[in-house]
Amino acid sequence: MLQLIINGIVLGSIIALAAIGLTMVYGVLNFANFSHADFMTFGAYIAFVLNVALGLNIILSFFIAIAIAGALGVLLDFLVWKPMRRKNADLVSLVIISIGLSIIVRNAIIFIWGGSTRNFDLPVRRGIEMLGVTITHNQLIGLGTAILFMVLVHFFLKNTKLGKAMRAISDDINLARMSGIDSDKVIMWMWFIGIGLAGVAGILYGLETTIRPNMGWFLILPMFAAVILGGIGNPYGAMVGGMIIGLSQELSMLILPSEYKMGVGLGIMILVLLFKPKGLFGGTKA
Amino acid sequence: MIDYLVAISIIVGIYAIFAIGLNLEWGFTGLINFGHVGFLAIGAYTTVLMNLSGAPIWLSMASGVVLAAFFGLLVGIPTLRLREDYLAIVTIGFSEIVRLFLLNEEWLTRGPMGLFGYDRPFEAMIPFDYNYFLFILVFGSLAVIYLLLEKLVHSPWGRVLKSIREDEDVASALGKDVFRYKIQALMIGSAIAGLAGAFLAFNMQYINPRNFIPMETFYAWIIVVLGGSARNKGTILGAIIVQSFYTGTRYLQDYVPLASHQIAALRVMVIGVLLVLLMMYKPQGLLGRKEELTLGQ
Secondary structure, three states: OHHHHHHHHHHHHHHHHHHHHHHHHHHHHOOOOOOHHHHHHHHHHHHHHHHHHOOOOHHHHHHHHHHHHHHHHHHHHHHHHHHHHHOOOOHHHHHHHHHHHHHHHHHHHHHHHOOOOEOOOOOOOOOEEEOOEEEOHHHHHHHHHHHHHHHHHHHHHHHOHHHHHHHHHHHOHHHHHHOOOOHHHHHHHHHHHHHHHHHHHHHHHHHHOOEOOOOOHHHHHHHHHHHHHHOOOOHHHHHHHHHHHHHHHHHHHHOOOHHHHHHHHHHHHHHHHHHOOOOOOOOOOO | OHHHHHHHHHHHHHHHHHHHHHHHHHHHOOOOOOOHHHHHHHHHHHHHHHHHOOOOHHHHHHHHHHHHHHHHHHHHHHHOOOOHHHHHHHHHHHHHHHHHHHHHOHHHHOHHHOEEOOOOOOHHHOOOOHHHHHHHHHHHHHHHHHHHHHHHHOOHHHHHHHHHHHOHHHHHHOOOOHHHHHHHHHHHHHHHHHHHHHHHHHHHOEEOHHHHOOHHHHHHHHHHHHHOOOOHHHHHHHHHHHHHHHHHOOOHHHOOOOOHHHHHHHHHHHHHHHHHHHHHHOOOOOOOOOOOOOOOO
């Protein structure tokens, strides 16, 4: 039981981190980005290449991979999302484009690195045992890094000009524009940070489990569940939502066969949609 | 050669039926169903399981169709009153749950081993190659579905669907119960997918959960979008093109120095790229009418 709670917290913090970017995009650009989780996978593979193939140390690989993931987010904004904004495209077109991008990214990864599972080059260390539960080193690192980044996001949103502009745009993009915020620039940074954070989450998840082409895709539903639970466009809601989803997924194993873990997020999401469609903490969109 | 063409055509026909159901949902009504394959799976497995437990094959097929429609209702209820993209999220999850159920409930579905040894309609009575009969059955059904759908979408009911797609506030301002229309479109589309599932089972003579991965849904999507959303003719054209692409690239590995998993990934990437480019630059597809399908642009 305690072990499941610990696993749940670690998984929850990873989902939470990835869900921040998803909810920001959802809030500002107003569409469900189905490709978001595949950038987790992308980040993990880039870090894997730097770490294993090029032999860089893991911390350096980590930061370079995040930057590359974030840059890809900006590139796609430039190539795809910005032209669509100019055309004033309907949200359904954006959703369909995002699933197309997801298919492209996932299969490009299979094309380049194949379908087999990979691991980072790290010394295997024994987990820490106490009170009859085991916390592995990687879990500790994952949890610590995730919390660190969440705190950074908090300070960014509260204390920097860019962060405040991002919240303003998320509340009401037209109002923000009228008060002189350069929305294209803010949106570009939002992609960098959102996809960068997805990359962080992907690397941590790869550390915690293994690196494989489907790793992100299988988390997209729990991530959407976290976003909807926390209220669309609300980064803090997404963090809490991620934790709740991670914990419930792991704890569900007490009553459900583990094969159906993925269904737990979906179940919670449907309940929220039925009874509290604005989420627990209220979002900017409903 | 003729046998080969017939075999390929059967697959085209099954995908056309599968996708024409999606066209009613997405093309005409604007519903983003990302879990269409779940209804295909329900149709296929219900047909096979009913038949294996002794039901006549026609009754089994009918049960598959009805059950698929029923699940369309279940999925629609919590989602169709809300934002359009919630349906996308819930349906894709639903289709994965269906697949996980088929994979894990071995007492019912034999899990990854799959099911075989079931009847096919009139199989004992057909004196010639069964594929020829299946060809007639599939294309006969496609023709009937096509004609019925054409009639439906040109009826007042169909015009309400299109108005919902373009602007559902206008439709409800005119006193139309938007939710009801959406549910009906989703149920009919799902029933059609269920029928396609039965035909898929007849064609393969062996089904297992791997036939029902999420990517199957997106084959239907590219068929509909490429052919032209809200154009049933376009869907049939799309099915022909996509299947030709698959057949044409099947032997590619004899000619290009790539591993087979790379070619497989590349073929799927082409589908993804095509979907993105079409939605960006030609959302009305090959046969669609630009002035009709505005998508806010």
